[in-house]
Amino acid sequence: xxxxxxxxxxxxxxxxxxxxxxxxxxxxxxxxxxxxxxxxxxxxxxxxxxxxxxxxxxxxxxxxxxxxxxxxxxxxxxxxxxxxxxxxxxxxxxxxxxxxxxxxxxxxxxxxxxxxxxxxxxxxxxxxxxxxxxxxxxxxxxxxxxxxxxxxxxxxxxxxxxxxxxxxxxxxxxxxxxxxxxxxxxxxxxxxxxxxxxxxxxxxxxxxxxxxxxxxxxxxxxxxxxxxxxxxxxxxxxxxxxxxxxxxxxxxxxxxxxxxxxxxxxxxxxxxxxxxxxxxxxxxxxx
Numbered sequence: 001x002x003x004x005x006x007x008x009x010x011x012x013x014x015x016x017x018x019x020x021x022x023x024x025x026x027x028x029x030x031x032x033x034x035x036x037x038x039x040x041x042x043x044x045x046x047x048x049x050x051x052x053x054x055x056x057x058x059x060x061x062x063x064x065x066x067x068x069x070x071x072x073x074x075x076x077x078x079x080x081x082x083x084x085x086x087x088x089x090x091x092x093x094x095x096x097x098x099x100x101x102x103x104x105x106x107x108x109x110x111x112x113x114x115x116x117x118x119x120x121x122x123x124x125x126x127x128x129x130x131x132x133x134x135x136x137x138x139x140x141x142x143x144x145x146x147x148x149x150x151x152x153x154x155x156x157x158x159x160x161x162x163x164x165x166x167x168x169x170x171x172x173x174x175x176x177x178x179x180x181x182x183x184x185x186x187x188x189x190x191x192x193x194x195x196x197x198x199x200x201x202x203x204x205x206x207x208x209x210x211x212x213x214x215x216x217x218x219x220x221x222x223x224x225x226x227x228x229x230x231x232x233x234x235x236x237x238x239x240x241x242x243x244x245x246x247x248x249x250x251x252x253x254x255x256x257x258x259x260x261x262x263x264x265x266x267x268x269x270x271x272x273x274x275x276x277x278x279x280x281x282x283x284x285x286x287x
Contacts, residue, residue, distance in 0.1 A: 019164060020159070020164050022164075023164040023165050023167065023168035024159075024164060024167070024168065026168055026172070027167065027168040027169075027170075027171030027172055028171065030171060030172045030175045030176070031171050031172075031175045032283060033175070034175035034176075034178055034179055035280045035283060036280060036281065037179050037182075038178060038179065038182060038196075039051060039276070039277055039280050041179075041182045041183065041186060041187070041196075042054065042182070042186070042196050043273075043277070045186045045187050046186060046192055046193060046196065048269075048270055048273040049129060049130040049133055049269055049273070050130075050133055050137075050192075050193055050196065051272075051273040051276045051277060052126075052129075052130045052133075052134075052269040052270070052272040052273040052276065053126070053130045053133035053134035053136075053137050053193065054134075054137055054196070054276065055260065055272050055273065055275060055276030055279075056121065056124040056125045056126045056134050056257075056260050056272065057121075057124065057134055057137050057138045057141065058256065058276075059124060059252075059253040059254075059256045059257045059260075060113060060120065060124065060138075060142075060253070061141055061142075061145060061148070062249065062252065062253050062256075063249060063250055063253040064106050064109050064110065064113075064145050064148070064149055065145070065148045065149055065152050066152070066245070066246060066249030066250070066253075067102060067105050067106050067109070067149050067152075067246065068102045068106060068148065068149030068150055068151065068152030068153035068154075069152040069153070069156070069245060069249065070242035070243075070245040070246035070249065071098050071101050071102045071105075071153050071238060071242055072098065072102075072152055072153035072154070072155060072156030072157060073156050073241070073242055073245050074237075074238045074239065074240070074241035074242025074243075074245065075094055075095070075097065075098040075101075075153070075156075075157070075238045075241075075242070076098075076156040076157055076159065076160035077160075077241050078094050078234070078237045078238060078241065079091050079094045079095060079098075079157065079160050080160045082094060083160070083161070083220075091221065092221060092222070092223050092224075092227045093227050093231060093234060094234055094237075094238070095157060095221050095223055095227065096223045096226075096227025096228045096229070097227075097228075097230055097231060097234045097235060097238065098153055098157065098238065099150070099153070099223075099228060100228045100229075100230055101230070101235065101238065102149050102150055102153040103146065103149075103150065105149075106145060106146045106148075106149035106150075107146050109145075110142050110143075110145045110146055113138075113142050113145075114139065114142050117135060117138060117139060117142075118135070120138075121134050121135055121138060123257070124257055124260060124261075125257060125260030125261045125263070125264050125272065126264075127264050127268075127269060129268070129269045130269050133193045136193045136194055136197060137193055137196060137197045137200075139197075140194065140197035140198060140200075140201055141197055141200050141201060141204075143201060144200075144201040144204040144205060145204070147204040147205060147207070147208035148204045148207070148208075150208055150211065151170065151174075151204065151207040151208055151211050154170070154211035154214070154215065155167050155170050155171070155211070157215075157221070158170065158211075158214060158219075161219060161220055161221070163218070166214055166218065169210065170207055170210050170211060170214070171207075173206050173207065173210055174203035174204065174206045174207035174210075175203070177202060177203050177206040178199050178200060178202070178203035181198070181199035181202050181203070182195070182196065182199045184199075185198055185199050186199070256279075259275060260272055260275070263275055
């Protein structure tokens with residue numbers, strides 16, 4: 001196996017910083033712009049209640065996506081060390097366990113989320129004025145949430161291989177695709193909330209398809225079915241390193257749900273929409 005990640009231990013710090021940070025920054029910038037443009041499109045072409053609906057759904061999609069992120073970060077640390085030490089078989093097993101963990105965990109949560117969707121949407125803060133819109137968006141997005149989790153995991157593995165440009169593409173392509181599909185499905189075809197949801201679903205698929213393509217044709221990691229079997233020791237290593245990230249992301253989701261409920265209890269749907277707009281603007285500003 002050609003160990004591209006070995007450059008992380010031999011190249012200068014300055015060159016590594018540029019090589020790793022610039023693509024990541026560009027990818028995050030494009031994703032941040034996507035959130036702003038997406039909010040503008042939804043608000044102008046569907047209405048403020050649509051922003052309210054998306055705002056109450058974001059915490060659950062954020063959390064399930066964060067599972068992939070956490071497994072990706074935790075597992076990639078183990079994977080990078082294995083690649084650096086020339087332990088290629090262990091690296092393959094770690095990657096296989098990352099795939100299985102992400103798929104099983106996000107898949108189970110997605111199924112439970114769809115079964116209890118009505119109750120969950122109310123818990124997330126939706127009231128009668130936009131509950132139906134929230135359910136429409138939630139249901140369609142949840143069909144593709146496993147793809148999002150797999151993308152978040154895969155993106156970190158790509159970085160662990162020392163190929164940050166491909167990780168950047170994995171962030172940019174779905175963001176651009178989402179903006180394009182928003183315009184087509186919402187403005188041109190007038191599909192409303194369903195259009196916004198399907199645009200998001202398609203962006204998940206674009207990212208997932210790119211990740212699959214990368215690991216089939218550009219990755220150093222060539223796993224087989226045996227690598228997908230969960231190993232207690234590997235799962236333990238991944239879990240110990242990913243727990244902090246998952247806890248942090250879970251806290252953000254819970255905090256957002258609490259704010260949404262407080263806003264509905266003390267105000268109305270437009271307050272939730274305002275919070276959603278400000279949150280996205282702040283995320284872009286923090287870039």
